[in-house]
Amino acid sequence: MATYRAPLRDIQFLLNNVFNVEQLFAGMPDTAEVTEDLITAIVEEAGKIAEGLLSPINQSGDAEACQFEKGEVTTPKGFKEAYKAFAEGGWSSLTGDVNYGGQGMPKMLSAVIEEMSFAANSSFALYTILNTGATLTLSQHGSDELKQRYLPQMYSGNWSGTMCLTESHAGTDLGMIKTKAEPQSDGSYLLSGTKIFITAGEHDLTENIIHLVLAKLPDAPAGPRGISLFLVPKFLVDESGALTGERNTVACGSIEHKMGIKASATCVMNFDSAVGYLVGEENQGLSHMFTMMNYERLSMGLQGNGLADASYQIASEYAKDRIQGRAAAGALQPEQNADPIIVHPDVRRMLLTMRANVLAGRALSLYAASQLDISRFHSDDAARKKAGQLVALLIPVQKAYCTDRGFEACVLGQQVLGGHGYVAEWGLEQNVRDARIAQIYEGANGVQALDLMGRKTVRSNGELLEVLSREMDEFVASQKDVVAMQPYLLAFQKCRSCLQEATSSVLARSGDDPNIVGAASYSYMELMGLVLYCYMWQRILAAALVDQGSESADAQYTDSLVKTGQFFMQRLLPRTESLLVEITSGAESLMAMSAEQF
Numbered sequence: 001m002a003t004y005r006a007p008l009r010d011i012q013f014l015l016n017n018v019f020n021v022e023q024l025f026a027g028m029p030d031t032a033e034v035t036e037d038l039i040t041a042i043v044e045e046a047g048k049i050a051e052g053l054l055s056p057i058n059q060s061g062d063a064e065a066c067q068f069e070k071g072e073v074t075t076p077k078g079f080k081e082a083y084k085a086f087a088e089g090g091w092s093s094l095t096g097d098v099n100y101g102g103q104g105m106p107k108m109l110s111a112v113i114e115e116m117s118f119a120a121n122s123s124f125a126l127y128t129i130l131n132t133g134a135t136l137t138l139s140q141h142g143s144d145e146l147k148q149r150y151l152p153q154m155y156s157g158n159w160s161g162t163m164c165l166t167e168s169h170a171g172t173d174l175g176m177i178k179t180k181a182e183p184q185s186d187g188s189y190l191l192s193g194t195k196i197f198i199t200a201g202e203h204d205l206t207e208n209i210i211h212l213v214l215a216k217l218p219d220a221p222a223g224p225r226g227i228s229l230f231l232v233p234k235f236l237v238d239e240s241g242a243l244t245g246e247r248n249t250v251a252c253g254s255i256e257h258k259m260g261i262k263a264s265a266t267c268v269m270n271f272d273s274a275v276g277y278l279v280g281e282e283n284q285g286l287s288h289m290f291t292m293m294n295y296e297r298l299s300m301g302l303q304g305n306g307l308a309d310a311s312y313q314i315a316s317e318y319a320k321d322r323i324q325g326r327a328a329a330g331a332l333q334p335e336q337n338a339d340p341i342i343v344h345p346d347v348r349r350m351l352l353t354m355r356a357n358v359l360a361g362r363a364l365s366l367y368a369a370s371q372l373d374i375s376r377f378h379s380d381d382a383a384r385k386k387a388g389q390l391v392a393l394l395i396p397v398q399k400a401y402c403t404d405r406g407f408e409a410c411v412l413g414q415q416v417l418g419g420h421g422y423v424a425e426w427g428l429e430q431n432v433r434d435a436r437i438a439q440i441y442e443g444a445n446g447v448q449a450l451d452l453m454g455r456k457t458v459r460s461n462g463e464l465l466e467v468l469s470r471e472m473d474e475f476v477a478s479q480k481d482v483v484a485m486q487p488y489l490l491a492f493q494k495c496r497s498c499l500q501e502a503t504s505s506v507l508a509r510s511g512d513d514p515n516i517v518g519a520a521s522y523s524y525m526e527l528m529g530l531v532l533y534c535y536m537w538q539r540i541l542a543a544a545l546v547d548q549g550s551e552s553a554d555a556q557y558t559d560s561l562v563k564t565g566q567f568f569m570q571r572l573l574p575r576t577e578s579l580l581v582e583i584t585s586g587a588e589s590l591m592a593m594s595a596e597q598f
């Protein structure tokens with residue numbers, strides 16, 4: 001069975017050669033000390049954690065799964081020790097607020113660490129990601145008192161965080177939630193209601209669990225504008241931040257039995273007049289949660305990409321080893337009964353599709369993370385504003401496109417192994433099961449597509465896309481004299497024209513038919529995903545071509561990048577043209593049948 005290897009070379013190439021992170025970080029006062037040496041040291045150490053601590057308990061965790069008994073959840077063997085070691089290594093506080101025990105590191109850095117954690121052990125990674133998201137929300141919207149009391153323990157890994165949004169009748173449409181919060185004379189609230197599907201709602205990894213809960217105040221307006229955010233601890237905490245020993249009235253009613261991520265506890269949480277504290281302003285809960293959601297959605301894209309990479313690693317090794325059939329051009333290994341399956345064009349199609357999308361997906365994730373960092377750390381208002389606009393546009397695509405391509409890559413990896421991909425031993429079938437959820441949670445991919453098409457494109461009248469287009473123009477201009485880049489730039493120009501035409505068509509027709517936007521949205525997200533992957537490939541190729549000519553070049557490596565990029569342009573990118581046809585075909589064929597005819 002193949003084991004996970006941290007893709008350090010790919011990561012370093014992207015961070016240093018493509019995105020030039022040292023220069024990026026040097027330009028922002030709060031990240032100026034994050035040098036290339038420091039980044040290399042952190043990424044290498046994180047790679048060791050993924051390979052040596054998380055990967056070894058991945059398959060056993062899946063087989064054992066979380067267990068539920070009398071309100072308590074037990075995580076699989078080894079998880080508790082691994083979580084302790086992870087926290088002691090300082091990984092829970094990496095991006096945290098420096099005023100409360102965090103290390104204030106940029107998201108670009110934690111993004112590569114998250115990808116490796118998801119690749120090595122997605123169930124484990126979820127406990128850490130939820131905690132990071134909860135601490136981020138608290139640090140941005142909580143009062144000083146709440147931050148002082150809770151953040152240091154959450155950063156240290158002694159306590160962990162959750163996000164409690166979903167109810168049985170309210171998933172995508174959170175405006176319908178019923179959980180109530182009654183104000184008390186001492187300024188606290190009593191929360192009552194039931195949340196479902198809560199990741200890490202109950203477990204045995206930490207001594208306390210801090211829930212961030214969406215609920216409604218008694219006089220709240222109806223719908224999404226009437227939702228507030230509350231902090232509800234499992235065990236009550238006194239003013240100094242110490243545990244009082246008293247259990248709050250929030251309890252886990254059961255855990256779900258599910259397709260994958262079996263070592264991640266997915267809980268029904270019952271709040272029975274549980275003591276809670278308002279985070280931020282009344283009725284602003286959803287917008288406060290959105291702070292965290294951009295980060296959480298980025299993480300889901302990283303889950304898809306990480307599992308795709310883990311699958312690629314297994315499949316590419318297997319294809320070099322497994323012998324079946326002969327190469328079409330004549331026996332490659334005549335001394336053997338057959339040649340390795342990597343000689344077959346169709347096997348190469350699968351491997352190259354995986355590799356091309358993993359590299360572009362990682363680059364897109366880092367690019368989106370860089371915009372999150374600029375929007376948070378940059379001292380210039382205009383730079384922060386532009387980055388914020390790019391974040392708004394990029395995140396729904398990164399979430400949906402990377403998770404779709406990630407799942408597809410896991411299935412392709414399974415196919416490369418034939419029957420051995422379907423059985424448990426090689427780990428491919430677990431990757432397929434673990435990757436599937438990333439297309440659903442944190443806003444199902446169809447809803448991400450609608451967000452991109454409706455809010456981010458039609459409602460902004462294409463303004464956000466203009467911001468991205470200007471940046472792409474600048475890149476193209478910077479390459480105009482590089483002869484070797486010209487064929488790639490031509491392909492880029494062609495797919496950008498498709499996107500422009502699709503956008504203009506939807507903008508022009510969105511007022512005519514209320515279903516135009518929804519009918520175009522998924523194909524539009526895929527078209528935007530392909531254009532962004534192409535943009536990432538342009539940047540990878542530009543860096544690879546420079547490196548190829550330099551003395552320090554590792555020719556084999558940069559050559560493999562150029563060849564993978566060429567495959568992307570010739571074999572994957574042309575789909576933009578059929579997507580344009582889909583988008584401009586309108587809504588009629590989708591809406592023609594009555595509900596009864598289905």
Ligand SMILES: Cc1cc2nc3c(=O)[nH]c(=O)nc-3n(C[C@H](O)[C@H](O)[C@H](O)COP(=O)(O)OP(=O)(O)OC[C@H]3O[C@@H](n4cnc5c(N)ncnc54)[C@H](O)[C@@H]3O)c2cc1C
Nearest residue numbers: 163164165166171172197198199266441442443444446447
């Ligand atoms: C394993 C797991 C872990 C989870 N962890 C958490 C957690 O930690 N915290 C939490 O709060 N929630 C969590 N969730 C819930 C998750 O975020 C929701 O399941 C998800 O947002 C979708 O909501 P839903 O299941 O109610 O589906 P629905 O909202 O019923 O949607 C069903 C389908 O209809 C589509 N749809 C819905 N509305 C529209 C629309 N307006 N336009 C177009 N299409 C639409 C969706 O795309 C989807 O395909 C988790 C779920 C799972 C399974």
